[in-house]
Amino acid sequence: MKRDHFISMHYFIIIFFVLSISSLVTAQQRQSNISRGSSLTPTGTSSWMSSSGLYAFGFYQRDNGYAVGIFLAGIPDKTVVWTANRDDSPVSGNANLLFTAATGKLVLKTAQGEDTNIADVSQTASSASMLDTGNFVLYNSGGKVIWESFSSPTDTLLPTQRLSVGMQLISSVSETNQSTSLYSFGLYMQPDGNLVQYPSDYRTVPAAYYASGTDGMGDKISLNLDIDGNLYLLNATDYKVKNITEEVYATRRTIYLARIDWDGIFRLYSYNLDNNSWSVPWNSTSDRCGPRGLCGINMFCISHDLEPGCSCLPGFAPVIQEKWTPGCERNFTAESCKNKDRKYTIQEEVNTIWEDLPYSVLSQMSKEDCRQACLEDCNCEVALYKDGKCKKQRLPLKYGRRSSQSDVNIALVKVEETSHDRILPTREGKKEISKDTIIIIISCLFSLLVVNVAILGIIHHRYRASSYRRISYNGNINFCGDIAPRSFSYAELERMTDGFKEEIGRGSSGTVYKGTMMNDVDKFVAAKRLQKVLSTSEKEFQTEIKVIGRAHHRNLLRLLGYSIDGPNKVLVYEYMSNGSLADILFTPERQLNWVERMGIARDIARGILYLHDECETQIIHCDIKPQNILMDQNGCAKVSDFGLAKLMKPDETKTFTGIRGTRGYVAPEWHRKLPVTVKVDVYSFGVVLLEIICCRKNLDQSLLDDQIILEEWVYQCFEGGKLDQLVGVEEVEARQLERIIKVALWCILDEPSLRPSMKKVLLMLEGTVDIPTPPNPTSFISTI
Template sequence: MQMQRDHFLLMYYFIIFFVTSISSLATAQQRHYNISRGSSLTPTKTSSWPSSSGLYAFGFYQRGNGGYAVGVFLAGIPEKTVVWTALRDNPPVSANATLLFTVAEGRLVLQTAQGQDTNITDIAQTASYASMLDTGNFVLYNYDGDILWQSFKYPTDTLLPTQTLSAGMELFSSVSETDQSTGFFRLKMQSDGNLVQYPKNTPDTAPYSYFSSFTDRTGDKVTLNLDVDGSLYLLNANSFKLKNLTSGVYKTRGTIFMMRIDSDGLFRLYSHRADNSNRWSVVWNSTDDRCDPKGLCGLNSFCFLNDLVTGCRCLPGFALVNQDNRNSDCERNFTSGSCKSKGKKYTLEELNNTSWEEVSYSVLSQTSKEDCSQSCLVDCNCEAALFKEGVCRKQRLPFRYGKRTRDSNIALIKVEGTSESSNDGILPTLEGKKEISTNIFFIISCLSSVNFPF
């Protein structure tokens, strides 16, 4: 009798456990926040679909003055942080826009008051449902539960833990903290295995790079990876760790990590502790020199550091094109005419300890600074010259990628003046000195064809 009772109790508890498990599973599935077709969002009412924990959300966020954009952002911390943006180069939409998960086609469509419909994702099949995962990945699924599309495969400027940057893919910086449209810098996981940073709209060649992992020739399927412990590293196709970019494993309890290429051109690893502060902390950055990013300052200007804060300064005789933008190009503050015009006098102003893009059209070797200056003054094509260790490189404008350095390079900038030392355009004889004329296009062509050991 006792045995039958025990058996009955065992079966009873098993049934209770089974029912409770099914109920918990159903609750968990509900908390997974699967998004069904026909669901919609608006900027001012139901504006986002959260992940199960509420840490991440997908939907509208405010961009600019009164405008909105669609993306993934950290919603569970006081400092809302955008980590992925859809249609990032489209203008912000107004408050009467709608994001619709269509019933018939299973597409995510952004609808505006002007009647314009724009697809958020590009998928060939019909999506059955969507989910905002707790990893920060927004996913579309088909009827069988297979992934059709995920935001992790199309990163903008940020990597989250468990996310990778595959070979051939790039991250592009945003214009600013508040404007997530495409900025001026990129981080590329090259197909040769090298992770390299360049300015936007430049060739993938050494003269334009300003950061490299020096892992070229290591395979065509190398990936950049970020783990939940904050480790940032490169893996090859065989899952062999080629290089650790960060120094080690960091505390993970209550800590969120993200890697982002910032608007200043550097890419950094950030951490955020929920029990510590409301701000992100920089754990690691790609360089300690904040003037390294090429193009941080505009044409004919150079970058300098003042108490770890970057600034841009125009060449002597130049002024900002846009006085409200310190990073804008600089132009001459005098009218340039023919250097042989009657009454025109020019002098050269020295700018010490700066480096620039090498695009010289003529090179004087075994010369002095004085002879370099004189050669530029009487050469109508020469608008500036770079002198270093007996070599004079004559250049035309514009000057690019300028930065303050500690080397001995001297930039000699032609400016309008009344110096009596200016000649009438007669090139002096430079005894014992050799002039080598080079074509800028030829130089760049040659450099582009060389496999540089990053």
């Protein structure tokens, strides 16, 4: 009896404690109460903040106007998590959001006098609140919630929010436009308990591209996201029936949200408040071409540089240029297939996967037999051939994507044979000028334009010829320092460096000396006296100097000038007071923390990206290594020693050249005498990134045998799930470490075409794109 009394008292205390906490939480949430009669405008008081200031409800900028929604206000970039009436057009700066005093309605009033309800409620609201959970709620006079944004989600699920049966998340048009479209994607909590992703306009089983596999669990299942970033399914008794994500060990000061993005992939995002960076701990698929309907009808998806792209079937053209979702249509006007004057042929598209809806299936056929069968069938527009089966289909084809496998369909597409003389009818039935006639007219006009430009060019050349003759062959031209490097005499450099007295560095191509500018003794320079120059003519050497001298970027070491005085060749750079990255990485007492090292990695990536994609002349650095990354007084990393890099001509994407670079950082294609591309710099960057992660050299004979070669040891740790060994005692968030390791492993793949571009590398480092699991760096060897 006493025991029962004790248990009863124990339960009473627990219930009292829970109720007390609940009351306290409610009181805290009500601190941001909004009373009737309150209002917002886009240009005045534009939002109502939660008590912590993390979330806000109100106006945010969209396109050329404003929309009403909820966004993360406590981070540098406003991240919209909910939008009211998301498919309505943006409003002007004269709009007004009212929590009306008389009726207790939340109403958006436009400048034209139109009223739109933000919250559809039958009761009168007495007050409102923007909660710290990201939920905006309306209360009645009794303090009961009568409406909440959590019950009407758009594309985002926030911690403590539930996606119950019958509810859905629908993707936005783009990252900046939160409206939906005919071609959006949906995440649905189905009545059978299955969590499924479909293209929003094709909710059928063949169109599904993700499912939780919980069908049959009943209509009380809900998707939940907790504050630690765990996604899971609960039943009616709040029993966890399935973990959607692996258990996440949340770090301090981290915000989580889950979103179905414009590309159809459901992603879990985390935002670290300490280093202001986003990452993606989980996504529903790592295949960017996985979502059905990412490419429109008669299109197939191709993964290129870890990004999706869409291509039309042969004989088809985009309905709208530069837009994927509307799909493709035939590039000729189709007439009755019984028209004997129309001639058709077959074009192939190999290794593609499509929605399988044939109207006829023929077995035990060769590809040629299948081709002929489609040509002879008036209704056959495409035949999918695989393993002796010929599946004849009508248009449109849907859910196309290129596969890396070689045993998938060959699409045999019926196209019209080229007919140059036929005049095509328009959709209105009117006649158009023949294609040949149009081509002839355009060619004549273009030829006339070229002739006129050539005449003007000759006149201009003759007019300026005398000026060019005054330029001496040795190229001693003085440019403004803000435009191009200055030409110094060797005697000037001797005075600037006090006879090349103070040596501050030495490399394979020359020795670096400290100096001062002649007209500014407080401005230091680094003069590199070259011991040898690549075998190139004097004029070509000067051209390269001037082109690279115009490459200005905060993450590139500035080339200030040069001297070409017979055999004496000197390059003059801005002076870096903090030495090289090698000095920092490989000197224990100078090593930086993880956040600082990742900042340096992003700096280097930005510098290389500028050389590859943003210079007027594309530059391959050819010698990326820590010794060539210099640090300024503010800790900003600058890529140096690109003065003798390989310049690419405008029409070049690859080139043959002798091996350049440093052992350990040189990409494999150099040794195979293959043409080199910008991907050699990506490889070198990957090695440097591993060194930045691990604070050690890529080759260290003093370590254990399995740790001597850095990239091999890293991949062993990656495969074995022992990444913590790479950073020693330093505390690094596990998922962030894994993410950066993946970036490096993709960069050092032996096959150049599989390495990402530097643009992609930077996006991955910044946490804005997904990173698939990389293969073993040496598992793909080029057979070119």
